[in-house]
Amino acid sequence: MMPRKREIERLRAEHAALETLSQFLMELVTAAHPPRATELAAVRGMLRDTLVRHLKCEDWALYPRLRATGDYELNRLAKEFVDEMGHIAGDFADYDARWTGEAIEADWPGFCAETTGILAALGMRIEREDRDLYPVVDRIAGTGTDRTERRRARRAA
Numbered sequence: 001m002m003p004r005k006r007e008i009e010r011l012r013a014e015h016a017a018l019e020t021l022s023q024f025l026m027e028l029v030t031a032a033h034p035p036r037a038t039e040l041a042a043v044r045g046m047l048r049d050t051l052v053r054h055l056k057c058e059d060w061a062l063y064p065r066l067r068a069t070g071d072y073e074l075n076r077l078a079k080e081f082v083d084e085m086g087h088i089a090g091d092f093a094d095y096d097a098r099w100t101g102e103a104i105e106a107d108w109p110g111f112c113a114e115t116t117g118i119l120a121a122l123g124m125r126i127e128r129e130d131r132d133l134y135p136v137v138d139r140i141a142g143t144g145t146d147r148t149e150r151r152r153a154r155r156a157a
Contacts, residue, residue, distance in 0.1 A: 008137055011062070014054040015126045021047040022119045029112040037101050048096055051122070055089045058129075071140055077133050085125045092118060 024043050028035045059082070066078040095118050104111045 007057075007062070008134060011054065011057065012130070012134065014050060014057075015130060017050050018047070018054065018122065018126060021050060022122060025115060026119060029115045034104060034108050037105075040104070041101070044096070048092070051092060052089070055092075059086060059089060066137070069140075073136055074140060077136060081125075081129065081133060085121075085128075088121055088125055091121065 021043065025047060028040055028043060034040065063078040063082050066074040069075070095114060099111050099114070
């Protein structure tokens with residue numbers, strides 16, 4: 001069973017939202033001192049909620065459905081993404097649990113360094129899915145979202 005056009009469009013829109021939230025968080029962690037705790041918590045919470053929802057859809061629904069299509073290229077790509085990047089959900093959960101408000105206050109430089117790393121891993125996954133996976137899904141499923149539509153979705157997020 002192939003993913004539907006709406007599902008891929010939603011995943012792309014979530015990528016745009018995740019990129020925006022990641023940029024907001026990076027702006028906060030590049031500061032010399034921690035921002036207000038409420039500001040940091042709000043951005044982290046939005047990122048966490050969006051990421052968890054997105055990864056659950058991809059890891060528990062999209063990738064298994066792609067592997068079940070019988071299409072060699074989709075199967076290979078889905079397996080490759082799961083093998084290489086399936087750990088991001090667990091890594092993010094560990095990061096999020098470890099960095100409480102008190103831990104951040106006690107080690108701002110450590111939090112900033114780890115945040116930069118986790119956001120880089122997330123950015124790499126998003127970039128690879130957009131570049132290597134979604135176009136193949138579009139072609140095989142006939143969803144054909146072009147670059148203009150993807151840019152529009154990113155701006156709207």
